[in-house]
Amino acid sequence: MVGFITDIENMDGIAYYARPDLTLGAGFGTAISTQGGPKVQEALKKFGSANVTDVVATSGENLKARYILHAVGPRFQEEDSEEKLRKTMLNALRKAEEYKLRRIAFPAMGAGFYGIPLEVCARVTMGAVREFLEKAAELEEVVFCLRDSRELNVFQEHLQKMRG
Amino acid sequence: MAQNARSRKADKVVERMGRKLTRQMVGSLVGCVHCGMCTDSCHYVLANPDDPTYAPAHKADQIRKIFKRNFDWTGRIFPWWVHAEDIRTDADLEKLKDIVFGKCTNCRRCSLNCPMGVDFATLNRMARGALVSVGIMPEGVAIVSKDQWEVGNQMGVLPQDYLETLEWLSDELENEFKDPAARIPIDKMDAEIVYAINPREVKYDPRTISDAARIFYIAGENWTMPSEGWDMTNFGLFSGDDELGAAVAQRVYDRVIKLRGKKLVLSECGHGYRSTRCEGPNWSGKAVPFVIESSVLTMLRYIKEGWIRVDKTKNKEVVTFHDSCNNARSCGFYEEPRELLNLLVPDFREMYPNCAENFCCTGGGGAMSMSEYTPQRLKSAKIKADQLTATEAKTVVTSCHNCVDGLSDVIRHYKLGMKVTQLVNLAANAMMIPEKVVVPVEVPIPAVALPLAGFKILVVDDEPDILTFLAAVLEDQGATVIQAVDGEQALALTVREKPDLVTLDLSMPGRNGGYVFEEIRNNPEITSTRVCIITGKPELRRLIYERPVAPPEGYLDKPVNEDTLLTSVRMILELKHPHGNA
Numbered sequence: 051m052v053g054f055i056t057d058i059e060n061m062d063g064i065a066y067y068a069r070p071d072l073t074l075g076a077g078f079g080t081a082i083s084t085q086g087g088p089k090v091q092e093a094l095k096k097f098g099s100a101n102v103t104d105v106v107a108t109s110g111e112n113l114k115a116r117y118i119l120h121a122v123g124p125r126f127q128e129e130d131s132e133e134k135l136r137k138t139m140l141n142a143l144r145k146a147e148e149y150k151l152r153r154i155a156f157p158a159m160g161a162g163f164y165g166i167p168l169e170v171c172a173r174v175t176m177g178a179v180r181e182f183l184e185k186a187a188e189l190e191e192v193v194f195c196l197r198d199s200r201e202l203n204v205f206q207e208h209l210q211k212m213r214g
Numbered sequence: 215m216a217q218n219a220r221s222r223k224a225d226k227v228v229e230r231m232g233r234k235l236t237r238q239m240v241g242s243l244v245g246c247v248h249c250g251m252c253t254d255s256c257h258y259v260l261a262n263p264d265d266p267t268y269a270p271a272h273k274a275d276q277i278r279k280i281f282k283r284n285f286d287w288t289g290r291i292f293p294w295w296v297h298a299e300d301i302r303t304d305a306d307l308e309k310l311k312d313i314v315f316g317k318c319t320n321c322r323r324c325s326l327n328c329p330m331g332v333d334f335a336t337l338n339r340m341a342r343g344a345l346v347s348v349g350i351m352p353e354g355v356a357i358v359s360k361d362q363w364e365v366g367n368q369m370g371v372l373p374q375d376y377l378e379t380l381e382w383l384s385d386e387l388e389n390e391f392k393d394p395a396a397r398i399p400i401d402k403m404d405a406e407i408v409y410a411i412n413p414r415e416v417k418y419d420p421r422t423i424s425d426a427a428r429i430f431y432i433a434g435e436n437w438t439m440p441s442e443g444w445d446m447t448n449f450g451l452f453s454g455d456d457e458l459g460a461a462v463a464q465r466v467y468d469r470v471i472k473l474r475g476k477k478l479v480l481s482e483c484g485h486g487y488r489s490t491r492c493e494g495p496n497w498s499g500k501a502v503p504f505v506i507e508s509s510v511l512t513m514l515r516y517i518k519e520g521w522i523r524v525d526k527t528k529n530k531e532v533v534t535f536h537d538s539c540n541n542a543r544s545c546g547f548y549e550e551p552r553e554l555l556n557l558l559v560p561d562f563r564e565m566y567p568n569c570a571e572n573f574c575c576t577g578g579g580g581a582m583s584m585s586e587y588t589p590q591r592l593k594s595a596k597i598k599a600d601q602l603t604a605t606e607a608k609t610v611v612t613s614c615h616n617c618v619d620g621l622s623d624v625i626r627h628y629k630l631g632m633k634v635t636q637l638v639n640l641a642a643n644a645m646m647i648p649e650k651v652v653v654p655v656e657v658p659i660p661a662v663a664l665p666l667a668g669f670k671i672l673v674v675d676d677e678p679d680i681l682t683f684l685a686a687v688l689e690d691q692g693a694t695v696i697q698a699v700d701g702e703q704a705l706a707l708t709v710r711e712k713p714d715l716v717t718l719d720l721s722m723p724g725r726n727g728g729y730v731f732e733e734i735r736n737n738p739e740i741t742s743t744r745v746c747i748i749t750g751k752p753e754l755r756r757l758i759y760e761r762p763v764a765p766p767e768g769y770l771d772k773p774v775n776e777d778t779l780l781t782s783v784r785m786i787l788e789l790k791h792p793h794g795n796a
Contacts (some may be wrong), residue, residue: 054372057374073752075357075360076364077360077363077364077370078364079359080372084372085372088771090750111430123385126347127222127226128222162457162458162461163359163360165347165355170249197363197364197465198461199464199466199468
């Protein structure tokens with residue numbers, strides 16, 4: 051779908067592509083801190099920092115979603131970006147299972163500002179979701195909430211390939 | 215051999231440079247004869263005549279030597295002969311960052327004056343893009359870029375806030391004209407005009423949106439504003455990130471196509487005009503199936519064709535006009551704003567040089583977001599300040615939101631006592647309301663004491679947008695507001711003016727907010743001054759509360775909205791809410 055991830059309804063959790071220092075920062079971080087309230091950042095402080103591929107969960111506080119999965123993915127062409135992105139996705143999905151979330155939403159993980167090519171993002175993240183859902187116990191639905199038709203077209207093309 | 219010695223980031227930078235070497239780029243890389251013509255055209259050089267590192271040719275050489283070492287045969291074989299040199303470490307990249315972001319606003323004045331046709335600004339932008347791709351950029355550039363990628367506009371205005379702003383502006387418009395049709399149409403299909411704006415208008419200057427709406431309403435235009443893809447600015451132009459440039463432009467185009475709009479009209483913004491009208495189709499690689507025009511042309515057409523009538527005597531002040539670099543130099547757009555201006559004011563005085571030769575406002579190229587370079591930017595602004603002063607005008611008109619902020623900063627720093635406005639404001643003010651539109655008669659309202667009347671408040675922030683916002687909100691409530699742009703000024707004004715309250719930014723060049731706060735607390739003369747910390751870096755909060763002095767009376771995280779600010783200020787000043795609540 052095309053939409054704004056903090057505004058979509060009926061999600062148990064949403065993913066946020068987090069920084070290693072777990073500071074919410076700009077972009078979707080602005081939306082989370084503005085709409086979710088200061089307690090989200092406060093909750094993140096107890097984790098200190100995190101390594102790439104780590105995922106930590108906090109309450110969504112005032113957001114529509116109950117939980118936020120803060121997933122620290124690879125950034126700016128760092129080494130082994132593709133494999134690290136796959137691990138980050140799988141860790142986020144595991145965290146969702148651990149919290150017994152049934153419906154979760156992801157943005158285009160790492161694409162855009164952090165420079166993961168959109169095609170790589172679609173292939174790796176959708177591939178990880180398919181791999182994980184086959185054995186998931188709690189998770190029923192994963193939504194990719196994208197920002198524009200440019201992102202949507204690439205994800206749809208890849209979905210077609212997966213089906214084909 | 216050289217490649218093996220490079221850091222991964224340096225390797226990626228060189229790799230990206232190789233992908234960006236178009237004929238235009240290579241022409242500029244090999245064409246320089248070091249004649250020195252560019253030095254006299256650069257405001258950084260003119261303000262720093264003893265520092266050759268500001269010379270455009272010198273700055274270009276820092277990029278050129280990497281090109282020669284890696285892509286030009288002479289530099290690969292005889293590096294010592296042609297001054298070729300590789301970039302190897304992350305420290306080298308940081309050094310290059312300070313040159314390409316901190317010593318140039320990409321204004322292109324040197325490009326225009328180069329007899330060899332070297333377009334240094336294009337090289338500089340390419341180098342910026344290469345650095346951004348490996349995550350090396352000023353913090354402000356990172357924030358604005360991420361906001362535009364993810365939220366959809368470069369000021370992080372959330373969808374709901376944008377729509378709510380248009381809603382209350384519509385309510386005001388409807389009330390002003392007592393006409394339910396006098397509203398801002400959102401996502402109206404098949405409109406003649408789809409109007410896209412700069413997010414600064416929503417966040418800091420909604421008056422420009424309502425002025426445009428008044429003009430469209432009186433002209434009887436069939437127009438609309440989009441709920442998505444409404445940001446016509448594009449930080450990709452400044453950061454050198456072509457992917458961002460393409461994505462942002464495509465979002466705007468897609469929305470116009472979805473709404474089946476006939477024409478896209480862009481509000482007054484120089485880099486937005488260049489990005490959306492001129493560069494966007496190149497970045498996105500797609501043709502645009504509708505007309506794109508500046509609102510300056512729209513307003514001019516309305517007046518010349520009689521859609522609206524204006525009375526120029528309503529704009530009494532003496533004005534001068536500042537050409538935006540992107541409008542005038544990069545797009546050749548400078549005659550039309552003057553034609554419109556002459557219809558709107560009785561006394562217009564040119565500044566010199568002007569049009570394509572005008573000097574940058576010094577806030578271009580994203581410079582306003584890079585606070586670490588503010589001191590050198592303001593030093594270079596001496597050229598602009600002298601230019602403004604020589605006009606003897608009290609108002610400077612510009613057709614660019616970025617220039618509004620850049621000029622406001624120059625005017626404040628050099629104490630020029632001028633104000634800045636835009637053509638849309640002058641047009642709305644000069645517009646004659648036809649008789650068929652019923653305008654309510656103003657009923658005198660008995661004066662009511664404003665809640666902050668009698669209080670003196672010092673606002674401290676190095677970001678001019680934020681300073682203007684804070685001052686406007688507090689002044690509207692009756693406070694006497696003093697402004698400071700750095701720590702030293704803040705301390706001096708606190709001692710001299712004894713304000714009732716200081717709102718204090720933490721992250722500022724020079725003496726930061728934490729230092730200022732501790733100095734206030736340790737100075738017996740001003741120790742009881744009430745302080746409200748306002749910061750965009752919540753992680754710095756600990757540094758304030760861990761200081762061995764009494765804590766501040768208030769603390770707010772940016773972004774701050776009007777309600778939150780006023781509630782906090784009233785609480786700190788121990789005022790009752792105007793409606794009776796504590």
